[in-house]
Amino acid sequence: MKIYTIRHSSVNVKPGICYGQTDVDVAESFYEEQKRLSQELAQVSFDAVWSSPLLRCRKLAESLFPNKAIHFDSRLKELNFGDWEMLPWDEIYAQPEGKDWMDNYQILPTKNGESYPEMVARVSAIFNAIKNENAENIAIVAHAGVIRILKSVIENRPISELFENFKPAYASCTVFEINQHD
Template sequence: MKLYAIRHTSVAVKPGICYGQSDVDVAESFHEERKAVKLELSGLQFDKIFSSPLQRCRKLAEHLFPNQPILFDNRLKELNFGDWELKSWDEIYHSPEGKNWMDDYQNLSTLNGESYPQMLGRIAEWLNELKVTEMDKSVVVIHAGVIRILKHLIEGQPMDDLFALFKPPYGSVTIFDLKEINGK
């Protein structure tokens, strides 16, 4: 089975702001960006369509797949940054808790938020449910952090490498082969 993972389009948030699970809107460039995604997916039919319920993903999913059932799943949300939501990364980094988290972000929870192991657990649960279905092609509209975790779970990519080297652009499509989970 092929899984087409689409990162949401640009957001209406100033650069350098942490927005994780905040329900921020799409940028003014949305219609141009969504047309490019639609063109990339032209001619493809999907058995199931999934999306994060946050509006930046929901709007893209609804524009790409009008009049089709979309399965919105809370497990597909970005990392919950807790008290750091909508604060600048500079402000976060310069706080003792922020510096501590950034030194060990793969293990520690954000301030009153979520840890990457918790996020990985919810995405793995969703992926395991998806793997047991008899589908040929599915699509999911999600966030960069979720795509990175899917690369880790499906392709076995080390998380360190993914955060340092893999930065899926807004409106990009990453294709996964679920027959190849962890190289099997």
């Protein structure tokens, strides 16, 4: 089985803003990014398509796979940053609890939001459901955080290693090969 994880396209948000689960729209570059991805994926026949229900993923999934049933699942959403949603990262980091979270993000929850262990649990649950499908090629349209967690789970690598060394670009595709007999 191959899982094609597709990060949503660029968003209509100023750089440096934390948007997590805020339902932001896509940027003007959407059609150009979608066209490039569509060409990249044209030769693949997908058996199933999963997507985060957030608008930036929904739009991309529906435009890439117009003739497929798309499974929209909340477990594929980005981290819930709680009170920090739509604040500048610099402002978050300037707060004592923001700095503390950034130094300990692997264990602490965001302010009135979610922790990475909680996110890892929900993403792992959806991954286990998806990998049990009888499918050869599956597309997942999601967020950078979700794709990092999937890479961590699939490759059995610490998430901390991936935050430094693995940064999925907007409108990019990362492919994982899964041995269903493991």
